[in-house]
Amino acid sequence: MSVLTTKSPRSAAAERRRVATATVIGTTVEWYDFFIYANAAGLVFAQTFFGPAGKSTAILLSFATVGLSFLFRPLGAFLAGHFGDRIGRKRMLVITLLLMGGATTLIGVLPTYAQAGVLAPVLLLLLRIVQGISAGGEWGGAVLMAVENAPAGQRGKYGAYPQIGVPLGMLLASGVLALMSGVLAPGDAFLDWGWRVPFLLSIVLLVVGIVIRRTVEESPVFREIAARGAKTRVPVLRLFRRHSLLVLLAALTFAGNNAAGYMTTGGFIQNYSTDPDGPLGLQRTSVLLAVLFSAVVWLASTWTAGVVSDRIGRRNTYIVGWICQLAAIFPMFALVNSGDILLLALGLGLFSIGIGLTYGPQSAFFSELFPASIRYSGVSISYALGAILGGAFAPTIATALVQRTGTVHSVGWYLSALTVIAFAATLLIRDRRGIALGPENEEEQAQNPIYGIRHA
Numbered sequence: 001m002s003v004l005t006t007k008s009p010r011s012a013a014a015e016r017r018r019v020a021t022a023t024v025i026g027t028t029v030e031w032y033d034f035f036i037y038a039n040a041a042g043l044v045f046a047q048t049f050f051g052p053a054g055k056s057t058a059i060l061l062s063f064a065t066v067g068l069s070f071l072f073r074p075l076g077a078f079l080a081g082h083f084g085d086r087i088g089r090k091r092m093l094v095i096t097l098l099l100m101g102g103a104t105t106l107i108g109v110l111p112t113y114a115q116a117g118v119l120a121p122v123l124l125l126l127l128r129i130v131q132g133i134s135a136g137g138e139w140g141g142a143v144l145m146a147v148e149n150a151p152a153g154q155r156g157k158y159g160a161y162p163q164i165g166v167p168l169g170m171l172l173a174s175g176v177l178a179l180m181s182g183v184l185a186p187g188d189a190f191l192d193w194g195w196r197v198p199f200l201l202s203i204v205l206l207v208v209g210i211v212i213r214r215t216v217e218e219s220p221v222f223r224e225i226a227a228r229g230a231k232t233r234v235p236v237l238r239l240f241r242r243h244s245l246l247v248l249l250a251a252l253t254f255a256g257n258n259a260a261g262y263m264t265t266g267g268f269i270q271n272y273s274t275d276p277d278g279p280l281g282l283q284r285t286s287v288l289l290a291v292l293f294s295a296v297v298w299l300a301s302t303w304t305a306g307v308v309s310d311r312i313g314r315r316n317t318y319i320v321g322w323i324c325q326l327a328a329i330f331p332m333f334a335l336v337n338s339g340d341i342l343l344l345a346l347g348l349g350l351f352s353i354g355i356g357l358t359y360g361p362q363s364a365f366f367s368e369l370f371p372a373s374i375r376y377s378g379v380s381i382s383y384a385l386g387a388i389l390g391g392a393f394a395p396t397i398a399t400a401l402v403q404r405t406g407t408v409h410s411v412g413w414y415l416s417a418l419t420v421i422a423f424a425a426t427l428l429i430r431d432r433r434g435i436a437l438g439p440e441n442e443e444e445q446a447q448n449p450i451y452g453i454r455h456a
Helices: 009-048 055-071 073-086 089-107 119-148 152-184 188-194 196-200 202-213 220-228 235-261 268-274 284-312 314-337 341-357 362-367 372-389 394-405 409-427 439-445
Strands: none
Touching (some): 009 119, 009 188, 009 202, 055 268, 055 372, 073 089, 119 220, 235 341, 235 409, 268 394, 314 409, 394 409
């Protein structure tokens, strides 16, 4: 009897609930850590770690450290993909969570440039690299634990659990930073010590996440692969030998979403709207609360998209999302430029609808694209490459465009171009909703879902 069918319906349903809880909490912790850094890059690090470079250069350097970690995501994806396809999804999830939480906590105790000179930004960069390696491997494991445990007709729904962990992480990060900035450490106290508290809190969240993730069983698909002795010796080589074009197209679909998302999660809007020498000069805590509101909208639209994709298909859900995202880009910047905090929140909220609609189906969409024996490598590397092409340097590029052109309209055209490219990539990929994910269906899974190409 297959490993996939040994459990009773009741015990299988209970395990799915445990996995859903573990993936959403673990992913929330992971991305809280990531977004705390991105927000601090826009609000704090230019002054505390890169101040001697001058204001304009310092903010570019600060945002560049956000992008630097993305360059190491493929390394994390290659490592986690290889070992995730060889030793299991669950083990890699615990390892990546430890790396992320440890690096984030250490950032909270780093000396500033005034205290340690050039050593301070060097240490910051090294810890950010560790965060990037962790983020590159974490998403694929969480997604496969959720999707491979789900019934065929509910993969979009279960795949949305790790997806909503991302806006939940942003919600938690923005909330804690707003609390510190507006209540517990306002004004200069926030730059002196208040920014450190959210980083140090990561140790508590880390313990909670690891305890919960250790309670779930390994993915049934991986257990079946192990039972059959069907592991691939070098998954990455097989992936690129047979599915390189599919990896590129999948990466491009994520690039359009990720670049748009990093306007807020990467700190660009926070810096642009709060810069006292900029066109708006809004209050820091108010902007953080507006970003918090947009995270709620992002969460709701992400969950909705995952559920809807089980009914109308992943590809159709993406298409609706790309249209919504493209339509909201210039209105969002117009509302931000109004200088009214409520209109800014409205603009970010409208923009977040399209971002959620193109993020919610991603777990199921990516998981259904790749064969079981190389699936961890396929989803992780596609995700990591998409992050480099999209969000890695989006805040840096956006800031440079504004500095060069004097207007955020240039950023709007940049985001529009990436959205159109992602839309086109989506149209080239067939929807494989409901395809069997077990290793016994490897031959069907290996048939390339790109239009015009019948086989890998």
